[in-house]
């Protein structure tokens with residue numbers, strides 16, 4: 001019989017300090033998966049996570065997933081993936097939770113108010129890289145498991161944990177692992193839950209779709225070394241000019257993607273689909289003010305939300321090799337690498353997007369008649385994912401939200417990407433749900449990332465309640 005609300009929730013409230021201290025310890029580990037020099041920190045993060053799962057009474061396999069090939073041709077080991085199990089009773093359903101322990105890069109000089117890797121508590125928020133994405137969310141789940149184990153000596157369902165260290169760079173090596181373990185670790189799973197998504201407001205959101213991401217680099221090289229612009233400006237075709245021309249050909253001023261054919265595969269809007277967005281809690285003016293944005297690309301709430309999660313978008317992320325410091329360096333960079341990505345939606349296919357983008361940029365480059373070398377690479381090709389929000393585990397999650405927050409959940413789609421979501425669903429053929437606990441203003445990937453204590457502690461209760469509800473389906 002499930003532990004009653006008041007007991008389990010009181011237990012969680014009574015252990016808040018401990019939960020925050022553990023998040024502090026975990027945030028301190030600089031597990032940035034994009035920087036090969038930090039690979040030891042990612043490995044350390046995986047070990048620390050393993051130790052905590054062992055402490056909860058779980059069994060853990062650290063699965064080897066091979067090597068990562070870096071842009072310079074070198075290879076380095078990928079971090080091991082945690083495949084853990086807590087409970088394997090035959091009469092209980094099994095739910096597999098997925099999350100990640102790696103983080104996006106962060107430096108205080110990027111504009112953080114405090115050191116990104118020192119968790120700081122201020123005004124009900126916990127600031128630090130990974131506090132929300134995704135260490136805080138995984139920890140909320142693990143603390144929920146701990147609370148149920150300590151209150152009940154047992155879990156209401158069997159739990160498997162699938163935790164990786166390369167999500168932020170596209171989940172390298174994970175598809176192969178799922179394929180290899182399909183008939184062993186992943187064989188007896190009934191439900192899959194991803195603990196890595198934000199809500200759209202203070203109101204909890206249950207997520208039934210996520211966009212994919214095709215991430216590209218364009219490399220242009222004009223000389224062997226950087227050149228003095230006084231000495232060589234006016235003599236050479238500059239790589240930076242070519243690159244900016246190409247990047248500027250990707251969208252119009254209203255954000256519409258100019259790559260021919262890109263919108264062709266987008267699933268047409270179905271009858272009444274727009275109604276799904278009408279009741280979602282999302283205040284357009286408040287969002288605009290919070291972000292410090294003068295005007296959004298779309299006016300109405302429904303349009304804005306649909307362009308955030310059910311239509312594709314293209315973003316330019318940066319230029320490697322270009323001068324970006326303060327001061328007035330007067331150099332002509334020899335080689336520059338532009339980075340951009342297209343968030344794609346059903347029924348777009350990464351391989352088709354790759355061809356469309358390459359064909360378009362190559363034709364634009366040849367129109368320009370530059371003698372420079374240009375190379376386009378698709379570095380990540382993560383698929384979009386969308387499911388039916390009436391699957392049974394969605395009911396369990398909705399009931400759990402009502403129990404914890406005394407409110408009806410918003411049913412939402414994510415604008416971001418869980419690279420492995422579609423693969424997991426396709427290989428295992430089981431119901432998948434994104435039940436994240438991040439807040440709408442957590443600034444994940446940006447400066448001053450945080451999770452509110454409201455979400456962190458409320459989220460811990462949500463996972464505990466969800467496990468109980470799942471058992472009573």
Ligand SMILES: NCC(=O)N[C@@H](Cc1c[nH]cn1)C(=O)O
Nearest residue numbers: 133167168169170196213416417
């Ligand atoms: N919390 C989910 C998340 O941030 N996912 C990343 C995954 C990704 C996509 N392309 C590269 N990484 C995201 O940016 O959506």
Ligand SMILES: [Zn+2]
Nearest residue numbers: 133134167196
């Ligand atoms: Zn994440």
Ligand SMILES: [Zn+2]
Nearest residue numbers: 133168444445
């Ligand atoms: Zn992320």
